Amino acid sequence: MPFSKIIGSGSALPSNIVSNDVLSQQLAAKGIETSDEWIVSRTGIKQRYIAADDVKTSDLAFEAAQKAIADSGIDAAEIDLIILATSTPDYIFPSTACLVQSKLGIAGAAAFDVQAVCSGFVYALTTADSYIRAGNAKCALVIGAETFSRIIDWNDRGTCVLFGDGAGAFVLKASDEPGILATQLNADGSLHTILHTAGGVQHGQVVGDPFLRMDGQAVFKTAVTSLEASALSVCAKAGIAPETIDWFVPHQANVRIINSLGRKLGLDEDRIVVTVDKHANTSAASVPLAFDAARKDGRIQAGQKVLLQGVGGGFTWGSVLVQI
CATH class of the missing domain: 3.40.47.10 (Thiolase/Chalcone synthase)
Incomplete structure (x- = not known):
């Protein structure tokens, strides 16, 4: 393959x-x-x-x-x-x-x-x-x-x-050269109410609540626990130790979640890409925006291993481990 x-x-x-x-x-x-x-x-x-x-x-x-x-x-x-x-x-x-x-x-x-x-x-x-x-x-x-x-x-x-x-x-x-080394995706639909936008269109009218609603505490706890397990799983699939990752590019939702994950994975702050201060939470755009910023400023370089992670409504989460 x-x-x-x-x-x-x-x-x-x-x-x-x-x-x-x-x-x-x-x-x-x-x-x-x-x-x-x-x-x-x-x-x-x-x-x-x-x-x-x-x-x-x-x-x-x-x-x-x-x-x-x-x-x-x-x-x-x-x-x-x-x-x-x-x-x-x-x-x-x-x-x-x-x-x-x-x-x-x-x-x-x-x-x-x-x-x-x-x-x-x-x-x-x-x-x-x-x-x-x-x-x-x-x-x-x-x-x-x-x-x-x-x-x-x-x-x-x-x-x-x-x-x-x-x-x-x-x-x-x-x-033929190594690229994406391993992936890990998960979801738990029973948690759909902690982060959702429940509106829809019916007969030309918006029905339900069209705005984003979130239980912040529940999202925080679920995100940290789920993403730690996902990171360990994807690293195990690739046969590497988490602490050997060169760069961690997490979903940019909250710096507290990011820092908590970094500590659990044994990663120093200087190996974690953070753009939430500039971009806020851009949902599906946050990981590629952060990656591109770190790649273009010279931090992420060829040959390095990078862990990408996302977590969001659904409840969904996942990891991609890639060699640049």
Whole structure:
């Protein structure tokens, strides 16, 4: 079996940066009290990027895809698989992956969306790896893209300070050299109520609650326990010790979760990529955004082993161990 090798990455962020101070002022106008100190102390978040009303999830995904393709040095026509992870698609259907395919000006490649919320990119990456290793694809474009600001209740202080918009993308190619070494995906649907958006469309009307709702304490406890077990499992599959990982790129939800996981895995803070302070929680986009930032600034280099992790609504979680 061939390996699936990451040969390019790219990212995209909206132009509108909203600092904690600005957000605090906006919320104060609604009678909701918060502050930069309150947000940073609980989450590590200092700012987030919010998409303008005319910017769609597919627009951010397309920009990230273009940058990843350029970074890889391939012709877009070589792509024979597109998997896009999102919980905020442009339409009910067609898939946002098909819309990105159209914007790229290519046709024929399989294209579909994956919906696993904040674990979405890890799920999509694992799926693309399986296609390549089975010989069903040779070159895959994997994207995580979100406009989560559209499903946030801006009157709910407990969630509205946490999220932002953005997109990240990888290009994977079949290779004889080691690439993705092992993957681990899990879910527990009985926990769906601790993080969900329960709205839907029926007969042309929105039914149910269209906003994101979260039990923060339950998510924290479940995330730390699940991700520790997942990391140990994926390392065991690859035959390596967790402490030998060069870089840990976790889902960027909360710096407390990230630091807790790092300690449990025996990883120093200087081997953990943290972008939650700049991006906030961008759901399926958070892992590729963080990876691309660390790769482009020279921290992540060829030959290194990197652990990618996601955790989110469903309840879903998973890990991908990759050699760059």
